[in-house]
Amino acid sequence: MDEWWKRSAVYQVYPRSFKDSNGDGIGDIQGIIQKLDYLQELGIDVIWLSPVYDSPNDDNGYDIRNYQRIMDDFGTMEDFEELIEQLHNRGLKLMMDLVINHTSDEHKWFTTSPEYYIWRDEPNNWRSFFSGSAWEFDELREQYFLHLFSKKQPDLNWQNPEMRKAVYEMMRWWLDKGVDGFRMDVINLISKDPEFPDGPDGDGSVYFMNGPKIHDYLQEMNSEVLSKYDIVTVGEMPGATVTDAIQYTGKERREVNMIFTFEHMGLDQASGEKWDLKPLQLTDLKYNLEHWQNALHNKGWNSLYWNNHDQPRVVSRFGNDMEYRVESAKMLAACLHFMQGTPYIYQGEEIGMTNVRFEGIDEYQDIETRNMYAEKSLQGVPHEKIMESIYVKGRDNARTPMQWSSEANGGFTTGTPWIAVNPNYSVINTTDKDEDNSIYQFYKKLIGLRKTMAIITQGDFTLLHREDEKVFAYTREIRDEKLTVYCNFSSDNHTFEMPEGELLVHNYESPKNTEKLVLRPYETIVFYKKF
Template sequence: MKRILLLLALLIFTISCGDVEKKSNKNDDLNNEVHRTWWKEAVIYQIYPRSFKDTDGDGIGDLKGIIEKLDYIESLGVNMVWLNPIYSSPNADNGYDISNYREIMDEFGTMEDFDLMLREMHKRDIKFVMDVVVNHSSDEHRWFQESRKSRDNPYRDYYHWWPAEKGKPNYRYSLFDPKGEAWKYDSITDAYYLHYFSQKQPDLNWENPKVRQEVYDIMKFWAEKGVDGFRLDAFQFVSKDTSFPPLPEGYEKEVIKYYGMGPNLHKYLKELNKEVLSQYDVFAVSEGAGSTFEDAHSLVDADRNELQMAYHFEGMDVGNSLDGYKLSEFKEVYTKWDSAFAEKGWLSIFLANHDVPRMVSKFGNDSPEFRKASSKMLNTFILSMRGTPYCYYGDELGMTNIGFENIEQYQDIVAKNGYEKTLNEGGDISEYMARLKFLSRDNGRTPMQWNDSEHAGFTDGTPWLPVNDNYKTVNVEAEEKDPNSCLNYFRKMVDLRMNYPVLVYGDYKLLFPDHKQVYAYTRELEGQKMLVLLNFSEQTANLELPDNLTLNKPLINNLEELVQEGSQIELQAYQAVIFDLK
């Protein structure tokens, strides 16, 4: 299906509220060297389905709710949607523990609902990305239920089993288990099974070709339905050294190095590409990109015939401290990744997803005074960098962390098991709770705020997670009416990206690398050049631009004013401006 041509280009916005100067779409003029591809030009909107819109009053979002809000999604200008898992699941990890890969979770609806949702997306030229979770399944999946019945069961080798008579296997760390142990003893066959995540998420044995074929058949099932892409959850973990040797000292600091990018990963990816990806007009992105640039390139470079897009986590490692972060570190991470992929491969650009807190609370300033400006500034960053942007639901509104105070309020298995682990090890519970309040995944999973009615219009029932108290003012209905809202600014910024290929494919150059407040860079492509200025602080920032930069008027500005005199520019708190350069 052809890429969406944004109708928002017909709207005219005043420069005082962030005017976007229209320019003819230059995509047709792009040189072949930039390797134009629809998934590079996409803006992806990630939806956590449990939290988007509930239509049946059970407090859980559903597919009918997404269908109901497709006109809203279309109005954002985005042209692709990624949903977190919607398969049948007992929900030990909110859908990332799958019990049937060809059925829709009851809480979300039916396969008929899914088919209708996909048709309605495609009618709007919105493509769809399916989340594929195949490093592990649920322990309630039929495969595992059969696998644990006996050692000679045909499904036994679908999982990693270690017979107890060989002694306890070498320690493996579980990312989710409160005891930190990834081998779970099962008395039925007197053996241990492996789970890198929860004990209810046993790892699939990709060394078994039958497992791989099962996965390829599942992906073909959804590709035949018309899905346009796949996001491969935890995929860098699927290949394992099945001798499970002892882990070296200090492995905790390099989990990906010792757990991920196993000996047969590329073999499996080439096989997957041949069996599935090359047979359909789809793309695939793997969660994670290894531990080095070489790892990332080996996954996504076109001549590798594996995946298409890298989704690295180093940016998410910035700011994981209660003391905040340094802008220099933020700039360094995104600059080095862009440099590493300047000639080959393709990156994802994001600041939030379902596994991290709200971006404005982590990287911006969620106080009432600065929430709007800093949210707009962060969206300017995401939508002006090279790579495919991933925008998380609610971030277009400037939704913030909810900040739970006690462990009973949390739903996330990671939060609960981490609490138990801290207790078991005699850790500092106060410190743990403070970090959880700031960094918990539940912060990014609270219900979408549609209006100022009870539960923010998300549900007529009791929501599975509480709605943030600021929903009275931070909601779609209120922001639709405000020309200066985060929502309307987001639409303008998406429109700008869609109409200026330089923001998609252009070369990136960092300016003022040592400036403690401002992140500044240029984007340049075939005679088109833009300057992006972002003030990441609540203080005014002054810049003197280089003599070789001559500014046209701003294409977009997140504040009402711009203080400029010649080459001197004064950026207000969290101001974001993009200039077209002469």
């Protein structure tokens, strides 16, 4: 099969926050359909759709009650089928979110097939990702069930062959409906150590991340389902190393096409805890991405991302979201898109949307954020300190509504949005997308180059100026071609020797100097040379 996903760009739609078509304040499938021309013009190939399945919505749809029904908030199955048809008519593909580490506790299986879940008479000391114990007592069974996430998200028991069979049947049902692939939510957590030992300080991750039978399960899934369709698969895999990634994505292994690594997303935290902040050291980011680029070259495949529904906005995180917002948004895009791998664009990234600063915890909707706030407050951490962590790392930074226009609520809804729109929508929105120097047009150019330049998908990667703490520079080379990419991650000027080749991409109107390469604040410049 043609590995079309290597040349593709993926755009993630978080449906609740994308576009509301009926004024109820919640984005929906018809809202997505209304904006397909916008996405097609951007040049993307695949939409990754975050969960739209029937759900009590304890964790924004990642707690699934019925895998084969659409959540009422988002519309009907007929709306979904229309979305697939409209996408395919435009030559676009749809990647569904596949959440099969856990379900909702309201899923019928939890009552009718309790053996599909993980039960213990006595809990171990594992902690949930969402704070507190990972075990909840069930009065009916008089046992504890495992929930690595919310207590309304019991983990499935992958040791049960009947459960696996039911999951594969559901996957085939969606693929037969025309879905073009799956993004697999925390898929490397599905295999747990059957002994369930205590973890150090309650951290059980060594016993459930990349667990003992994970490769058996993924190879079985590939054999039973994935290999029978021309689709794309990406596994979200917290804690997966480069070595793990080569095993998961190696072609001959027949598991998944690529994985989401989290290593580069943890470089601005001081400890293992997400909320423990420290400034990013650019050399850490450079070494990390270099390691993944080179280790997977000709052995596996990278997914490239700065943003998603769980991560803060990159222009606020690694760029400058004030005076250099446009420049740094473009610089970060170029830095990522000239690497080897499949790039993922999160809604609003292509217009430079920023983090949000709500005043009180009541304005935040995310369960992880709310639980953390409650836990830290009980520990005596001051409100201001907790809020500062939320402003930097909270998941709702990504979940504020898409900013379509300067109209009320950013043109997202005519009603009251489920979460407040970032107040800067009057300045940051899609109305300037057709202007030559817009961030949108810059993304459009990068996506187009990937389709036409084999060097971007195939070339070797070499890091330049390794110890420079302000500039990220690298080359890509293949046969008689060379790309040289310079990205200034600072508001200072930096001078280098002028690279060889012609100017290919630039986020300023013209270079400052033709003798030397003088990088201005957050400037990116890319040269192309054919020998």
